[in-house]
Amino acid sequence: MYRTHTCGELRIENAGETVTLAGWVQTVRKFGAITFVDLRDRYGITQLLFGEILNDQLEANPLGREFVLQVKGKVSERSNKNKNIPTGDIEIAVDEFKILNKSAVPPFTIQDDTDGGDDLRMKYRYLDLRRNAVKKNLELRYAVNRSARNYLHENGFYDIETPFLIKSTPEGARDFVVPSRMNPGEFYALPQSPQTFKQLLMVSGYDRYYQIVKCFRDEDLRADRQPEFTQIDCEMAFVEQEDILNMFEGLAKRIFEDVKGIDYTDAVERMTWEDAMWNYGNDKPDIRFEMKIANLKKPSSVYVNKTAGNALIDNANFVVFDSAETVVAIAAPGCSEYTRKQTDELTEWVKRPQIGMKGLAFIKCNTDGSYKSSIDKFYNGERLKAIADAAGAKAGDLVLILAGNEERTRKAMSELRLEMAKRLGLRKDNEFKLLWVLDFPLFEYDEEGNRWVARHHPFTSPKPQDIEVMINNNPAIEDAARYLDHPYANIKANAYDIVLNGNEIGGGSIRIFQRELQEKMFAALGMSKEEAQHKFGFLLGAFEYGAPPHGGIAFGFDRLCAILGGSESIRDFIAFPKNNSGRDVMIDAPSTIDDKQLEELQIKLDV
Amino acid sequence: MYRTHTCGELRIENAGETVTLAGWVQTVRKFGAITFVDLRDRYGITQLLFGEILNDQLEANPLGREFVLQVKGKVSERSNKNKNIPTGDIEIAVDEFKILNKSAVPPFTIQDDTDGGDDLRMKYRYLDLRRNAVKKNLELRYAVNRSARNYLHENGFYDIETPFLIKSTPEGARDFVVPSRMNPGEFYALPQSPQTFKQLLMVSGYDRYYQIVKCFRDEDLRADRQPEFTQIDCEMAFVEQEDILNMFEGLAKRIFEDVKGIDYTDAVERMTWEDAMWNYGNDKPDIRFEMKIANLKKPSSVYVNKTAGNALIDNANFVVFDSAETVVAIAAPGCSEYTRKQTDELTEWVKRPQIGMKGLAFIKCNTDGSYKSSIDKFYNGERLKAIADAAGAKAGDLVLILAGNEERTRKAMSELRLEMAKRLGLRKDNEFKLLWVLDFPLFEYDEEGNRWVARHHPFTSPKPQDIEVMINNNPAIEDAARYLDHPYANIKANAYDIVLNGNEIGGGSIRIFQRELQEKMFAALGMSKEEAQHKFGFLLGAFEYGAPPHGGIAFGFDRLCAILGGSESIRDFIAFPKNNSGRDVMIDAPSTIDDKQLEELQIKLDV
Incomplete structure (x- = not known):
């Protein structure tokens, strides 16, 4: 012993x-x-x-x-x-x-503050994993795993394994494929998600399914993406959206309790996609703090339920605002005494290529009740006050205003809002705030391909009131420029994302479960009948034999762990991650393989 | 709702x-x-x-x-x-x-006794999964999963995910490979097991690791093999064999308790590989019943600890026995009154090509104390009694004797023993008997390749007393025929299999954890220094930085479930299995992929 x-x-x-x-x-x-x-x-x-x-x-x-x-x-x-x-x-x-x-002298110190750079630590990951900081991350990951399994078990979910060697699909442009020795010339694909299999399990009557499962996507990697990633993948039958939201905010709360010792008793806020975009400029707002966006101009037709006049800014002969599609403002609390240097720096910040704005206007709401602004040549004190009031600014606040093209401006304001909150210490690591974002658009228009694409995936059901709109309208549009007027542009999906502190940690939808509607969806996405049958015949077939209404969700397990661990990088929460080129530098993979192996697989390199 | x-x-x-x-x-x-x-x-x-x-x-x-x-x-x-x-x-x-x-009329009845054939049921697996029989199997599988996780959690194991996109290794002749879009001309491999990663986790100090994880092997499929299969994969640091056996017979017992309601209080029997081969003719004996094999001839040098004379059978001028390498007998209880037709049928049974024997001798131990035999021309009553006694036969039993080439004869007798037990109702579905088989040979000789191969895998440690033998001897042998005399032939491994009712349900070993010994092992397997460094440099490197003694085990999860469910076929316990050609006939995978996909991967078909 x-x-x-x-x-x-x-x-x-x-x-x-x-x-x-x-x-x-x-x-x-x-x-x-x-x-x-x-x-x-x-x-x-x-x-x-x-x-x-x-x-x-x-x-x-x-x-x-x-x-x-x-x-x-x-x-x-x-x-x-x-x-x-x-x-x-x-x-x-x-x-x-x-x-x-014995041990040779490690290439870096095995301490929280190590002297090892990223590359060295990845090469000697087995030593990096000894560091307390990394160990704590993997322990947290296991705690989340255990907590999720317990909750799902107690709620009647079965862990059922779905296959890894599946079929490449048209949505599978980014599929990893696997040549088959026994079936030369043919390939399996690694799953981007177990989507169709979990739906089949619902058709089979398993009622509640889950898996904590690896998924794969062969795409250019950003810092926070990995070619293999893990999902908590769940599906339920005989459910409406409300059932799903209740079940899975319960899961999130349970994880907070088990892993962080947080008793999250607040009701989880819900927000439509339209409200999120309108008030926060993005579909995963961080609601740990307010700073809502004030819309100073009439919206485009995307925001069907929104109205905003131009009264606050028009008739001032300010060409920048007059010519802009969108003018939006936020109030940064307690920043009215920013120096010229500070406002200049903020202006430079929004002019960086990542943000891409031409400039930044601001209104200082002085504590003495007066207003000082970069645009007071065009707006008098009363008008400045009206704009500041619209942004919810109080005395002592600084109003920041962006103007320009709708999509970019809204996105830029979202970034600026997050940046200001960060600088003001409003994004606290140990505060956790969940949010459901609902009613996403079902379709997006791919202007390059001149076709509709599914925003979530092609198995997502439209909102009940939009099903008729979808069935009764032809997806074709003659003129791409007019896609916003097409009835499809405003069809909403029975889809939901769960957002934690400004990060999407999960998303899902109520699925289509009728063959006719699913066929209509494939057609809407430009798939021919033959193609649909070839790729998804098994699912269309399954829908003919008594498919129940069903829906589900998938949580991004890596990201969830990272946020709970207070980190920006999912890589810190994966035992053996790959780098930005998809390489495992420790084992040196991928690598070349023997000619004999290629021969047996009956493939050739074409590099 | x-x-x-x-x-x-x-x-x-x-x-x-x-x-x-x-x-x-x-x-x-x-x-x-x-x-x-x-x-x-x-x-x-x-x-x-x-x-x-x-x-x-x-x-x-x-x-x-x-x-x-x-x-x-x-x-x-x-x-x-x-x-x-x-x-x-x-x-x-x-x-x-x-x-x-609505539902169309299903292509087969959704009942326990369905009228659907295998192919039809696999094509419509989503309907087959509705049948109670299949549902019960998947429920059992989940119960085993849950039970194993609970036990391992309570014993301090962490579930840590290891990568699926790894590197092809020389032992990887049967690796599935995955071309990388981002690294053209290079391939990942899917893991046949997380072996090296779990060892690295021990080097990293995680102490107790487990995973219920998919593994992959691209090989010709037998009825009970799948290209993707699931393991309960475990590893522990600072352990000797005894620690592992205790921990994991505990796991097996816990599963019996949770899943079958069986309180398995008996000590788990242990047997050396040599004893298993000697007494049962195979390395995973079913010990729910006795019927041990009697060895009537001197053994080959493989059985170093075994002695048996020829006294019982020699000097009888019976050329079949005299010329045979091996003569073995078992006693089938209560079969002394078998008719000529029955013994003829048994003789035909052993002559089938799968068994490959030339004939079968038998001795009827009549209840009146007399002996009747197919070989009484050569052996008188007294000698027949002596042989029957050696086989442990009692009055009323039938002694069955096989003779021939050692390996084939021993294997045939093992099959015959199982067959007789089956016919006699001694292999009861609801009786479960565990067995540890220990002290496997470390090496096997590959006569075709004229080299030693690892019986388990190249990370398995020799028994402590054999380490010196391995380090101090050169693996080379001039003459393949003399490999049995080489010191390597009798080196025993620190390896163990856990056997349930005649099926290997798991196996593992104490690993090598010193660089020098691991290098010696790679060399013994005919790997050059460069090759070893190229393929396993990361592991050899890890062993230089304070690798602890460690060992582990992997359970075949699919097979374990099948045995607990009383079935021969693992396929019945997998939600979406593949057929014998590695095909998923429901989704029709593998399949051809688009030229565009091949182009992006920079590979060409060579079919």
Whole structure:
């Protein structure tokens, strides 16, 4: 037996016991004839005391950092207690020791603040994983995993495994494919999600399904994307949207409770996609703070339920606002005393290519009730007050105004809002605020391909009131410029995203479950009958044999963990992540394969 | 809301309540003006009663099997109670109904004894999955999954996800490979197991790891193999074999308890590989029954610890036995009165090509104490008795004797033993008997390749006493025929299999954790230093930075479920299995992919 106890286990009550421990040498400190060693394992750190009698042996077998050590000795009360660690009251007076394995000097320090750069840490990921910071992340990940499984189990969900070797689909432009040795010339695809299989399980009557499952997407990687990623994938039968929202905000709350010790009793806010875009400029607003966007101009037809006049800004001969499609404002609380340097810096910030605005107007709402503005040549105090009031500004606030093309301006204002909140400390790591965003558009128009594409995926159901609109209208439009007037442009989906602190952590929809409507959807997306049958014949077939109404959701497990762990990067929460080129630099994959392997697969390189 | 209750939930206590149910129409029966419908969902079946008043509506909307139906009505006590189902005391007097979806007539009956053949059921797997028999299997699978996770959690294991897109290795002749769009000409491989990653996690100090994880092998499929299969994959640091055996027989026992309600209190038997081969002719003996093999001849040098003389059979001028490498016998209990027809049939059975023996000798141990034998021309009663005694035969038993080439004969006797046990009803579905098989040979000799191969895998450690043998001897042998005399032939591995009712359900080993020994192992397997570095440099590197002693095990999850469910076929326990050609006939995968996809991947077909 290598150990009787772990390095996190012994307490003052164990004093006098003879124990065997094994672990890694964290530090070696010599005080005269005595040597102290901190021995580390997953469970903690225990101090070892090597007395003078062992000095000869220590000299013959010197200990180094990260050596694997086994010791036998007696638990003793420490004279110099360490209150910072649970084992700090005791130490082991070592009688015997054995070096189980040596260690070369690690290429970077195994500490929270390591001196290792990203590349080096990824190459030696097995050492990076020893660092407490990374260990805590993976422990959190497992806690989320366990919490989710418990909740779903208690609510009658079955974990049912769906296949990894499936079929490439038209939505599968980014499919990873796998040549089949037994079926030369043919390929499997790795799933981007178990979507159709979980729907089939509903058709089969399994009622409640879940999986914590790897999914794959072969696309250019941004910093926060991985070619393989994990979803908490769920589906329920005989449900309406309301049932899904209740069940899965329950899941999120349970995870907060189990993992963060947070009792999230507030009702989860709900917001339509239109409101989110209108008030926050994006479909995953961070609602830990207010700073809603004031719309100062009449909206485009996308915002069917919104009205806004131009009264606040027109008739001022200010050509920038007059010629802009969109003019929007926010109030930054307590910023009225920003210096010229500070407002200039903000202006430069919005002019960066990532944001792409031409400039920034502002109104200082001074504490004495007066208004000072970069546009007071065009607007008098009364008008400035009216604009500031529309943005919800109070005395002491700074109103920031952007103008320009609708889509870009709205997006820029969303970014500016988040940036200001960050600078003002309003985005707190330990505050968590959930939000449902509902009623997404069902379609988006792909101007390049001149066709409708599914915003979510082609299995998403339209809102009940829009089903007739979809069935009774032909998707074709003669003129791409007029797509906004097509009835399809305003069809809303029975879809929902769950947003945490400004990040989409999950999304789903009530699905189409009737063959006719599903065929109409495929047709709307420009798929021929033959193509639909070839790619999704099994699903259309399944819908003919008593498919129940159903819907589901998938949580992005990596991102959820990252947010709960207070990090921006999902990579920190994955044991063996890939880099931005999709490479695992530790094992050096992908790599070339033998000609013999290619031959057996009956494929050739064409590089 | 689609339902207030499930179809398995209502009891006599609910009588008088107005409820809404939704589910599938299992049966429709008309009695005069009344229509009875059995409504089915995952949770059970509830009887619906449609009174005369609904007849017009039913005529306008006739119900058929597998229609999806929603009804609202009152829970009433049944006059004609059905004691076989939990809801059998009540029925729903239907007030309103709505057909949520229709169903075409299914291509086979959705019943335990379906009329659907294998191919049809696989094509319409979503309907097959509705059958109670299949549903029970997947429920059992989930119960095993849940039980294993709970046990491993309680024992401090973390579920840590390892990557699916890894690197092809030399042991990877059967790797599935995945071309990378971002790295043209290079390929990932899908893991045959997370072996090296779980070892790295031990090096990283995670101490106890597990995963229930898909693995992949692109090989010719036997009836009980799948290209993608699931393992319960586990690894522990600072353990010896004894720790592993205790931990994982505990897991097996917990699964018996949770899933089958069996309190498995017996100690789990342990047997060396040599004993298993010697006494049962195979390395995964079914020990629910005895029928040990008697060895009547001196063994080959593989059986270093075994001795057997030829005294019982020699000097009889029986050339078949004299010329045979191996002569083995078993006693079939209570079969002494087999007719000539029965023994002839058994003889034919062993002569089938799958078994490949030339004949079968037998000794009837008559109840009157006399012996009758097919070989009594060569052996008198006294000698027959001596042979029968060696096989442990009692009066009334039938001794069966095979002779021939060692390997084939031993294997044939193992098959014959299982066959006789089956015929005699000794292999009971509801009896479960675990067995550890220990001390496997570390190497096997590949005569074709003229080299040693790892019997388990190249990370398996030799038994401590054999490490010196391995390090101090050169693997090279001049003459393949003399490999049995090479010191490597008798090196035993620190490896163990766990066997349930004659099936290997898991296997593992204590791993090599020293770089020097791992390099020696790669060299022993004929790998050059460069090749070892190229393929496994990351692991060799990891061993330099304080690798702890560690070991693990992987359970074949599909097979474990099948055995617990009393089935021979793992396919029955997989939601969406592939057929013997590796095809998913439901979705029709694998399939051809677009030229555009091939182009982007920069590969060409070479079919």
